[in-house]
Amino acid sequence: MYFHIVIYLFLMPASMAIIQAPVSPYCNKLSVFPHGVTIPRGCQYSGQYPGTRCSVSCDFGYVLKGSTDNIYTCTSGGKWVPDDGTITCQTTCPPLNRSNNVMFSSDCMTSRSRAGSVCIAQCITNRYELDGVYTEHVCSAQGVWGPVPGTIKCNCPSCPPLSFVANGIIYPSSCTQGWTPVNETCRVQCQISHEFTGSNATYFCVDHNTWSQTPYSSVCQRRVCPPLRDFANVSFREDNCTTGPKVAGDVCHPYCEDGYGLFDTETDGYTCQLNKQWLPSTVNILCIQDCLRSKQGFGKKCSVQCNSGFELSGSNAITSDYECQLDGSWKPSPGSIKCECQCPALGGVTLATLTPPFCHTYWQNQGAKCKVNCDDGTSLVGTTDEFTCGPGGIWTPAVGSIKCAANYCPALSPVTNGRFGDYDCLYNRHLYGTVCVVFCQEGYSTYGSQGHYRCQANTEWYPAASSIECARECKFELNYLIIFFKQV
Structure with missing residues (x-):
């Protein structure tokens, strides 16, 4: 059986309009959002009617990118506004924490930061300084901070701890327990029985890791008294009293050699004081022939001999002997012959001579006077031109206070021609x-x-x-x- 298919072609007039196929009123489903979802979720699975609004929500750790808000709107023409794919979810970096004395702006420390964000580091106080080559963190596209958080540090410019000083302390105590900030001061204080020796007892932190002086250029040494004189017929129970050194608190007890006894001595011991002087201050130990320890016969004489630097004094200074009388008394009376300190030789006075001339070479008795005579072309410096030897072997005024200074003529004016x-x-x-x-x-x-x-x-x-x-x-x-x- 055969079928004949007849196709009729109709020629339309040119004036006839072409009828287009109807346009679908739906908006296509939205693309899948990596690291985010749409609300309602159906916006990603099927088309939507015009007027539908779909919001975008990002997963934790991500933020919106590409639009001023997070809404897609379906228009009557079946198109999304903005275009599908415009809104995306971008990775972020976690908030930065305060550490190593470093802080950041509040946004960097309280919320997550977008890729490309820069957080500049700053120290928590002005006393600290950034330490290292990095001064900021940058958030990468992978949501990782660079450099790694904790790399940036702020350190307080300071000097290393000082070690303990023998026989002393360093204060404040923080100077030995930790680093001392720049511009802070540490001081050495010696124990009461010791004294500071060195150029300066103060350490000043001038720059990072730099003290004002090298530790330890200062030390605490024991306070030492000068050796006692080597008195005639006198010995001491302790060693080194006449050779030294003797330190603060040491005591020297004198005693007389056989055949002699202590006489006219106010104490039986001398103590080295914290001021490095002996107490009593005037050390005058007399050991005379042992006339007082046993009875002496008529006519017996006991001689008094003064030590070097002392002279006979008193009402009977012309004699140094006590003589036993018929009535059993001593003449002169005991205690009337004394040894008092002499004043040491003055030595030379610059640009001057002394009168009498032996003032500069010999010890002088109490009451002696030495006059300073300034050389020609010099003038006296001081309120008096005379030294007087006073009690205790001390010159008045003090040695060195009377001086002679050179006189000068002024500079001359130029001579014309x-x-x-x-x-x-x-x-x-x-x-x-x-x-x-x-x-x-x-x-x-x-x-x-x-x-x-x-x-x-x-x-x-x-x-x-x-x-x-x-x-x-x-x-x-x-x-x-x-x-x-x-x-x-």
């Missing part, structure tokens, strides 16, 4: 006896004096300053004599 042989004459002060010679230029000669100045003891120049002039020479040959006139 001339000069001085020594340029110092124009610029410096000059000692007594200094001579400044004037040289005139060619065609000039000195007028008014011998051509030089001399500094006198009264600090004035002779002749008077500026009295020597250089006058122009006017020559007239008259009978082979040359006569000079000063040009007026």
